[in-house]
Amino acid sequence: MEHYMCKTWDELEAEIKGCKKCKLCQNRTNIVIEDGNRNADVMLIGEGPGADEDRQGVPFVGRAGQLMNKAFEGLGIDRSKLYIANIVKCRPPNNRVPQEDEAQACLDYLRNQVLLVSPKIIVLMGSTALKNILGAEHKITTSRGSWIEKKGILYMPTWHPAALLRDDTKKIDFWHDFEKIIAKCDELQIDISK
Numbered sequence: 001m002e003h004y005m006c007k008t009w010d011e012l013e014a015e016i017k018g019c020k021k022c023k024l025c026q027n028r029t030n031i032v033i034e035d036g037n038r039n040a041d042v043m044l045i046g047e048g049p050g051a052d053e054d055r056q057g058v059p060f061v062g063r064a065g066q067l068m069n070k071a072f073e074g075l076g077i078d079r080s081k082l083y084i085a086n087i088v089k090c091r092p093p094n095n096r097v098p099q100e101d102e103a104q105a106c107l108d109y110l111r112n113q114v115l116l117v118s119p120k121i122i123v124l125m126g127s128t129a130l131k132n133i134l135g136a137e138h139k140i141t142t143s144r145g146s147w148i149e150k151k152g153i154l155y156m157p158t159w160h161p162a163a164l165l166r167d168d169t170k171k172i173d174f175w176h177d178f179e180k181i182i183a184k185c186d187e188l189q190i191d192i193s194k
């Protein structure tokens with residue numbers, strides 16, 4: 001059955017506020033909904049809030065987010081021209097991967113966000129984003145760096161920024177993937193530059 005979709009941001013925010021649809025509600029400080037531009041043509045999807053995001057209520061403000069920001073600075077990308085969200089909106093304990101039931105409970109909200117933003121490009125950062133959005137059969141190691149078109153949206157899977165902290169060689173891939181995104185934006189006359 002199709003879930004009811006909110007037609008306005010106010011309506012959606014009201015629905016998410018105080019959500020207790022999954023067990024991740026138990027340990028959260030803040031529900032982390034979004035950052036950036038609600039009219040963006042490019043949307044980024046991560047996994048879920050970490051400790052810093054939970055504290056501040058904003059996605060990608062911790063170590064991984066800061067590394068991502070540094071990459072964007074080097075690439076000339078303006079973060080505020082993108083829309084940023086996660087698979088789950090409440091922090092999983094010890095930053096573990098969101099479980100199937102948690103991701104499923106939260107995905108309706110993310111789908112609603114996608115509907116309202118209506119992006120042309122969605123960047124799937126890491127395995128959790130890739131598998132939950134495009135299907136469990138997709139592997140980040142083989143999918144990253146190539147465009148996948150589905151229902152009029154262009155998807156670019158890439159490494160999660162936290163993976164770059166653990167493995168330096170992934171920084172080069174991440175950089176190249178975003179160069180492809182910049183080139184596609186040029187082609188589609190989408191402005192994400194500083």
Ligand code: URA
Pocket residue numbers: 046047048049050053058059060061062064065086162
């Ligand atoms: N990692 C994520 O996947 N999302 C955040 O918001 C922060 C870290």
Ligand code: SF4
Pocket residue numbers: 016019020021022023024025031088089090102105106
């Ligand atoms: Fe609700 Fe999502 Fe938080 Fe679970 S993670 S409680 S579904 S907002």
